[in-house]
Amino acid sequence: MVREGGFPPGTGAMLGRTALIPSSLSHYVKRPERRSKPGSVHKDDKEKNSRDNEPGDAAMRKLYLGVDVGSVSTNLVLMDGSGTVVADVYLLTRGRPIQAIQEGIRLLAAQGWDDAQVAGAGTTGSGRLLAGVIVGADVIKNEITAHAVAALEMVPDVRTVLEIGGQDSKIIIIRDGVVVDFAMNTVCAAGTGSFLDRQAARLNIPIEEFGALALKSNSPVRIAGRCAVFAESDMIHKQQVGYPVEDIVRGLCEALVRNYLNNVAKGKEILPPVVFQGGVACNVGMKRAFEEALGVEVMVPPYATVMGAIGAAILAKEATGATGRTRFRGFQVASVRYDTESFECEHCPNGCEIVCIKMEGQLLARWGSRCGRWDTVPEEQPVRREASG
Amino acid sequence: MRIGIPRGLLYYEYFPLWKCFFEELSAEVIVSGPTTKRILDRGVQTAVDEACLPVKVFYGHAAELGDCVDFLFVPRVVSVEPRAYTCPKFLGLPDMLRASMVLPRLLSPTVNMRRNRRQLLAAVRQVAAELGAGPVKTWRAWRRAVAAYRRFKEFLRQGYGFEDAVSLALGQNRHLARQAPPARDLTVAVLGHPYLVYDQLVGMNLIQRLRSEGVRVLTADSFTPAEIEAKVRNLPKALFWTYEKQVLGAALACLDRNVDGIIQYVSFGCGPDSMIGELIQRWVRRKRDIPFTLLTVDEHTGQAGILTRVEAFLDMVARKKARSA
Numbered sequence: 094m095v096r097e098g099g100f101p102p103g104t105g106a107m108l109g110r111t112a113l114i115p116s117s118l119s120h121y122v123k124r125p126e127r128r129s130k131p132g133s134v135h136k137d138d139k140e141k142n143s144r145d146n147e148p149g150d151a152a153m154r155k156l157y158l159g160v161d162v163g164s165v166s167t168n169l170v171l172m173d174g175s176g177t178v179v180a181d182v183y184l185l186t187r188g189r190p191i192q193a194i195q196e197g198i199r200l201l202a203a204q205g206w207d208d209a210q211v212a213g214a215g216t217t218g219s220g221r222l223l224a225g226v227i228v229g230a231d232v233i234k235n236e237i238t239a240h241a242v243a244a245l246e247m248v249p250d251v252r253t254v255l256e257i258g259g260q261d262s263k264i265i266i267i268r269d270g271v272v273v274d275f276a277m278n279t280v281c282a283a284g285t286g287s288f289l290d291r292q293a294a295r296l297n298i299p300i301e302e303f304g305a306l307a308l309k310s311n312s313p314v315r316i317a318g319r320c321a322v323f324a325e326s327d328m329i330h331k332q333q334v335g336y337p338v339e340d341i342v343r344g345l346c347e348a349l350v351r352n353y354l355n356n357v358a359k360g361k362e363i364l365p366p367v368v369f370q371g372g373v374a375c376n377v378g379m380k381r382a383f384e385e386a387l388g389v390e391v392m393v394p395p396y397a398t399v400m401g402a403i404g405a406a407i408l409a410k411e412a413t414g415a416t417g418r419t420r421f422r423g424f425q426v427a428s429v430r431y432d433t434e435s436f437e438c439e440h441c442p443n444g445c446e447i448v449c450i451k452m453e454g455q456l457l458a459r460w461g462s463r464c465g466r467w468d469t470v471p472e473e474q475p476v477r478r479e480a481s482g
Numbered sequence: 483m484r485i486g487i488p489r490g491l492l493y494y495e496y497f498p499l500w501k502c503f504f505e506e507l508s509a510e511v512i513v514s515g516p517t518t519k520r521i522l523d524r525g526v527q528t529a530v531d532e533a534c535l536p537v538k539v540f541y542g543h544a545a546e547l548g549d550c551v552d553f554l555f556v557p558r559v560v561s562v563e564p565r566a567y568t569c570p571k572f573l574g575l576p577d578m579l580r581a582s583m584v585l586p587r588l589l590s591p592t593v594n595m596r597r598n599r600r601q602l603l604a605a606v607r608q609v610a611a612e613l614g615a616g617p618v619k620t621w622r623a624w625r626r627a628v629a630a631y632r633r634f635k636e637f638l639r640q641g642y643g644f645e646d647a648v649s650l651a652l653g654q655n656r657h658l659a660r661q662a663p664p665a666r667d668l669t670v671a672v673l674g675h676p677y678l679v680y681d682q683l684v685g686m687n688l689i690q691r692l693r694s695e696g697v698r699v700l701t702a703d704s705f706t707p708a709e710i711e712a713k714v715r716n717l718p719k720a721l722f723w724t725y726e727k728q729v730l731g732a733a734l735a736c737l738d739r740n741v742d743g744i745i746q747y748v749s750f751g752c753g754p755d756s757m758i759g760e761l762i763q764r765w766v767r768r769k770r771d772i773p774f775t776l777l778t779v780d781e782h783t784g785q786a787g788i789l790t791r792v793e794a795f796l797d798m799v800a801r802k803k804a805r806s807a
Contacts, residue, residue, distance in 0.1 A: 219786065237794035271805045272798045273771070277791060279778055360763060442520035443683070463683075463785070 155212040157413075158421065159406030160194060160228055161239070161399065162186065162220030165259025165286055166372060167193035168399040171206055172406040176246055180206055181399045190220040191431050194227050199427040207424040214421040215239075215409030217401050226450055226458045227431060229422035232405070232412040239404030241265045241272045244368045246407055247394040252364045255383065255391070256400070257353070257373035259286040264358045278357050284349035286372045288321045289379075292328065292345060296338060300376075303342060307378025310343035318348025346378040350386050365389040370400040429453060438462055483509045483613065485589065486551030488543030489516065491536055492559060492572065494644065494676035495725075498651040499631035500555065503606075506623030507615045512551050514543040517683040521546055526781055528582050535749040535780050536677045537571050537578070539684060544579055553589040553613075557605075561596035566724045569754060589613075638703035643689070644680040665696030668800060671736045673702050673729050673762075674747030675755075684779060686788050688747065695796060700741065702732035709735050726754045733762040736772070743773040743799035745792070750780035773799050 154173050161168045167190060171180040182197045201207070215232040216224035217239035225233040236258075244254045245267065254265040262285050266274040278285070293300040314336050317327045324345065331341050367389055373379055374397040383391045396403060413419050422429075432451045437444050445462040459469045485504050487493060493500075493513070501511045514521070517539055525542025533541075547554060556579060559572045571578075576590040589612060591605040603624075610620035634651035642650065670692055672679055679685045679701060692699045702710075710731030714721055721727045729746070736744055746762060748755040759776050766774050775795050777788055 219790075235790045235793040235797070237790070238797045269805075271802050273802060274773065275775075275794060275798065277787075442518040444519055463687075 154210070156206075156209045157406040157410045158211050158214040158228065159239075159399075159402035159404065159409065160197070160214070160216045160224045160230070161218040161236070161401030161405060162190050162194060162216065162224045163218045163236075163259050163401070164261075166398070167197055167218075167220075168402040169194075169197040169201060170396070170399050170402040170406055171201060171209065171211075172403060172410075174212075174410065176407070178396055178399075178403060180204065181396060181402070183398050186220070190223055191227060191433070194224055195427045195429075195431075198228070198424055202424040202427060211419065211421050211423075212417070213406075213409035213413035213419045215405035215407075215412065217405040217408075222458075222460065223450065227422075228426055229420040230409070231419055231421070232408045234405060234408050236401050236404075237263060237265060237275050237277070238272070239401050239408060240370065241267060241275075241404070242407050243400040243404035244370065244394070245270060246403065247396075247400075248366055248368050248392060251366050251368045253361075253367045255353075255358075255367060255369045255374075256371040257285055257369075257379070258371040258401075261285060262353060262357050262371075262373075264353075264361055264363075266361055266363075274361060276357050276359075276361065284318065284321075284352045288324075289345075289349070289373060289376065292325065295325075296332075296342070298338070298342070304346075304375070304377035304379065304381075306339050307343040307346050307376075308381060310337070310339040312340055313343040313347055314340050316341070316344040316348040318345075318350075318352040324348055343378060343382075346376070346382040347386070350379065350382040354386060363387055363389075367391045369393050370397040372398050374398065431457075435461070438467060440464075440466060483553070484512050484551045485509045485553045485555050486512050486514070486544075486547035486586070487555050488540055488547060489514045490540035490543045490681075491575070491677045492557070494680045496631065498634040498648055499627045501652060502630040503623050503627035504555075504613075506626055507610060507613055507619065509613060512547065514546040517543070517681050519683065522683060522781060530578065530582065532751070533578070534571070534751045535684060536675065536681075537575075538781065539677075539681065540575070541579065541582070544585065545583060547586075549586055551586055554586050555589045558590055558592045560592060560594040562593065562724050563595055564599065565596065565720070566722045566727070567596065568724055569726075635703065638701075639706065641704065644676070664693070664698040666800075668696070668743075668796075668803065669698040669700060669739075669741050670743045670745060670796070670799065671700040671704075671732065671741050672745050672747060673732050673736075675725060675729070675749075675752075676701075676703070678749055678779070679747050684749070685747070686779070686785055688745070688777075688788075688792065691789075691792065692796075697796070700732075700736065700739070702728045705732050705735045723754045723758075726758045729755075730758050730761055730765075734765060734769075737766065737769045741772060742803050743775075743795060745795065746774070746776045748776065748778055750778050750783075773802065 156171045156173055156179065159170045159172065163186065165186060167184045167186045169182045170178050172178050180201055182200050184193050184197055186193045214228050214230045215234065216228065216230045217234050217236050221233050224230065240254060240256050244251045252267055254267065256263045256265070261278055263275060263277040265272055289303065290300055293303045298306060314331050316331065317323045328341055328345060367387065369380055369383060369391045374393045380391050380393055394400070430453055434449045434451065435446050438447050443463055447459060447461040447467045449459045450457045456469065459467050462468060487497070487500060504511050521542035522539055524545045525538040525540065528545055529538040529541040544554060556576045558576050559568050561567050576588055579585060580588065589609060591609045593602055593605050595601050606624050607620060630651050634647050637647035637650045672689055672692065679689060689699050710728055713731045713734035714727050721730060733744060744766060746759055748759060763774060766772055773795065775791060777791060779788065
């Protein structure tokens with residue numbers, strides 16, 4: 094497939110990637126199908142030989158774990174100290190973030206990474222607090238900072254980051270290596286991954302082929318992209334009138350890009366290099382639509398789908414750099430029993446819903462109140478081992 | 483005689499004035515409690531659909547006070563200075579309330595100073611007469627109320643929180659200590675209507691959160707009226723919404739102070755703010771490149787989304803400042 098050729102030769106990244114994904118899960122995995130300039134965006138250099146990314150050798154190296162728990166997908170990466178991704182996992186959250194995190198850790202462990210020395214762990218995404226408590230994170234960061242950090246690592250001179258995930262989309266403006274502006278979608282999730290998934294399912298096209306289908310079209314139809322509900326009825330109308338599916342699909346991609354540029358990116362100065370990341374970045378139709386609308390080349394970095402996790406891993410490296418200690422609980426978290434309970438606080442009419450996270454029956458963390466009455470700060474975890482030892 | 487004041491909208495602008503005035507007239511002032519989810523839910527149920535969040539919150543507070551008061555004080559504030567208006571929703575507030583719920587007797591003077599500042603005194607006399615107070619008592623009460631209001635604004639300007647400024651202005655809790663000096667050399671302005679940023683529920687404790695992060699926080703109340711007036715005078719066209727003018731003027735004044743970032747806090751569906759936000763962004767970009775972000779809340783807004791944006795904004799401001807230092 095295209096993806097094999099997409100990686101720069103000799104990076105060895107594929108060894109980690111392919112080996113990691115059991116066949117039962119392979120359909121969860123979305124990969125970039127086409128890349129603009131692989132050599133220019135991938136940090137790996139030729140000296141790194143593929144054996145570096147085999148678990149056996151990695152036992153000697155310090156690795157950093159990044160976990161990004163989003164509304165739709167949960168991603169984990171293991172990165173070494175030089176910024177090379179040695180393993181990555183892309184799973185669907187399916188509304189059960191704890192199970193998804195544990196499954197991800199289990200997949201990493203199943204590949205022999207459980208012997209590796211994890212010197213730091215970071216979490217991000219909307220489930221970052223939960224993930225932080227479960228894996229024992231050294232840093233818990235918002236997804237905007239994590240995505241910016243990862244983009245800067247992959248493309249050091251990046252000036253614009255377009256990120257479209259499962260249920261949110263953001264734009265990050267970077268100048269001279271510093272984030273100077275950002276925006277996230279507000280109330281509307283039109284144009285995010287969930288909507289594309291749904292439309293692909295409705296048209297009976299596998300989401301992986303959605304983008305390629307869009308590229309086949311020569312005359313896209315115009316679809317109202319301002320609102321997901323209107324876009325859908327517009328699509329149905331166009332389809333009933335008889336337009337070919339590929340024209341509708343490409344029209345949809347263009348509509349979503351238009352919506353993104355008018356909404357999220359409104360008033361922002363989009364300068365190249367432009368990096369497009371997040372789950373939707375795998376959709377070549379969206380990439381092409383962005384390039385046409387912006388008139389500049391749009392780069393989709395390798396690991397575009399797991400950039401948040403990469404950012405979390407980089408931040409974990411920064412956070413543990415000074416102390417050399419990590420709170421990471423180790424790969425056994427995959428087999429520990431976590432329970433959650435919730436109750437409604439009756440102390441005031443706010444009626445906050447309090448969530449308790451328990452590990453093997455013991456209270457690990459509790460949050461959810463506005464006033465902070467029930468919050469327990471996750472206790473300082475016993476340091477598992479010296480990162481240097 | 484018990485006068486109920488709903489804790490919403492202009493409460494956050496004039497409460498010490500009203501409280502002092504009514505108490506000087508020997509009335510008892512009852513304020514609804516801080517906004518809770520229950521109050522918000524009540525407001526959402528009773529208010530018209532199209533109303534903005536703060537109006538819905540106001541409905542909830544009015545319903546909360548219900549029949550435990552003799553009068554409900556809901557002034558019709560049309561204009562508080564010559565040639566300018568307030569938000570159109572303030573103009574119709576007493577009617578909107580009356581149309582959708584059973585209320586105690588409304589104490590609803592019309593304040594319209596668009597042509598003439600002295601109209602305010604007519605409104606004051608009208609209220610006092612309704613409460614049965616004579617002219618001398620009224621005059622004395624009004625002078626004291628205005629003094630309390632000035633103190634209140636001064637305490638806000640010095641950086642006291644809203645609750646502290648209220649109690650200081652009214653002569654309670656005089657022992658309150660000044661805010662501890664911020665731990666970080668970072669100043670962020672939180673600009674928005676007082677009824678959004680000072681409200682316990684709607685404001686998401688944004689100001690306190692930033693302070694606990696060690697950030698020095700400015701609000702629109704941190705600037706003197708003269709400072710704000712001087713800034714908006716330079717605009718190509720006079721702005722005729724008083725409260726929006728304060729927000730925009732404060733944003734422009736931030737450009738002269740050492741402010742590292744500006745957060746504008748608006749409610750979804752606010753007509754005037756949709757324009758002001760645009761103006762602020764343009765002027766901020768044109769004059770100096772200060773990071774700016776717009777946070778929009780409505781009744782469906784979860785804390786998580788707001789906190790993510792605030793956290794990312796602080797990261798950005800701090801990293802940018804560290805880089806340029």
